[in-house]
Amino acid sequence: MAEPDWLTARPIAHRGLHDAARGLIENTASAVAAAVAAGYGIEVDLQVSRDGDAMVHHDDALGRLTEGSGRLAELDAAALRQVPFRATADRMMTLGELCDMVGARVTLVLELKSRFDRDARLIARVADVLAAYAGPVALMSFDPYVVAGLRRMAPRLRRGIVAERRFDHSEWRHISSWQRHSMAHLLHAPTTRPDFVAYRVDDLPAPATRLWSLFGRPVLTWTVRTPAQRERAAAWADQMIFEGFRP
Numbered sequence: 001m002a003e004p005d006w007l008t009a010r011p012i013a014h015r016g017l018h019d020a021a022r023g024l025i026e027n028t029a030s031a032v033a034a035a036v037a038a039g040y041g042i043e044v045d046l047q048v049s050r051d052g053d054a055m056v057h058h059d060d061a062l063g064r065l066t067e068g069s070g071r072l073a074e075l076d077a078a079a080l081r082q083v084p085f086r087a088t089a090d091r092m093m094t095l096g097e098l099c100d101m102v103g104a105r106v107t108l109v110l111e112l113k114s115r116f117d118r119d120a121r122l123i124a125r126v127a128d129v130l131a132a133y134a135g136p137v138a139l140m141s142f143d144p145y146v147v148a149g150l151r152r153m154a155p156r157l158r159r160g161i162v163a164e165r166r167f168d169h170s171e172w173r174h175i176s177s178w179q180r181h182s183m184a185h186l187l188h189a190p191t192t193r194p195d196f197v198a199y200r201v202d203d204l205p206a207p208a209t210r211l212w213s214l215f216g217r218p219v220l221t222w223t224v225r226t227p228a229q230r231e232r233a234a235a236w237a238d239q240m241i242f243e244g245f246r247p
Contacts, residue, residue: 005218007041007109007138007158007196007218008220008238008239009107009239010039010040010106010239011040011041011239011247012107012239013031013034013035013040013042014026014043014241014242014243015027015058016028016030016031016032016044017031017038017040017246018034018243020087023087023088024088025065025086025087025090026058026065027044027045027056027057027058028085028088028093030088030090032044032098033101035106036101036102036105036106038246042102042106044056044111045057045058046095046110046112046122047072047073047113047122048072048073048119048121048122049072049073050073050074050075051076051077052125053077053094053125054096054125054126054129055072055077055092055094056092056093056094057080058113060073060113062075062083065086066085066086066092067083067084067086068083077094080092081094095110099130099133099135104133104134107137107138108136108138109137109140109198109241110137110139111140111141112126112139112140112143112146112150114142114146116143116174116175120149120153123149123154124153127153127154127157137158138157138158138160138196139154139157139158139159139160140159140160140161140196141161141162142163144161144183144188144191144192147160147188148191148192151192151193159192159194159195160196161183161186161188161189161197161198162197162199162222163183163184163186163197163198163200164184164199164200165184165203166180166184166203167180184208194217195217196218196219197209197217197218197219198220198221198222199219199237200221201224201229201237202229202232204232204233204237205236209237213238218238219236219237219238220237221236221237222240222241223241224243225242225243230242230247
């Protein structure tokens with residue numbers, strides 16, 4: 001395994017240290033504040049707004065956890081910042097607001113969401129915001145185009161690829177079988193040159209991650225929720241992205 005560093009030193013709270021029963025909703029300021037207070041790293045998701053800002057939100061549309069409806073890519077950041085999350089006073093944050101809130105106190109792991117349409121606006125906005133951020137931060141995406149774009153636009157920042165073994169869920173049907181194969185086995189690595197890989201815990205061990213470890217690169221794993229998954233993560237990864245308990 002790779003030597004521990006700031007990326008692997010502490011467990012990483014998936015979408016913040018969220019707990020809906022306590023009013024802490026994923027990807028909100030409350031969940032982020034709870035993770036900071038506990039000293040965990042924080043993984044959050046970023047979506048692009050219509051005007052090109054980076055919004056802290058997992059889904060590409062409103063409605064699952066928030067009031068309102070509509071795709072984030074069709075709404076400006078000013079409107080999205082006013083969207084309330086249900087059962088909480090939280091509003092959607094921009095990446096800039098997230099950075100101000102965390103203030104370099106813990107590691108940030110930011111997943112750039114992609115529609116696999118080669119839209120580079122989110123990459124550019126993230127690179128611009130983080131150019132002025134001094135804290136430990138790593139960027140990752142399922143989309144090799146995004147990771148390659150980060151290599152070009154933000155070469156000083158650590159970048160990683162998110163992957164799993166099969167990509168057989170319905171959400172991946174728009175991706176060709178060859179592209180899914182390439183993503184699962186990290187065949188894009190000569191172009192993307194990721195600094196780390198984040199691999200699905202139930203797919204470990206995997207040939208791609210075992211090879212990655214031989215090169216001394218960190219392996220993160222997601223999303224660890226059960227004792228069995230925690231054991232698997234400890235055996236085959238350098239750090240876990242966890243949810244639903246406190247390590």
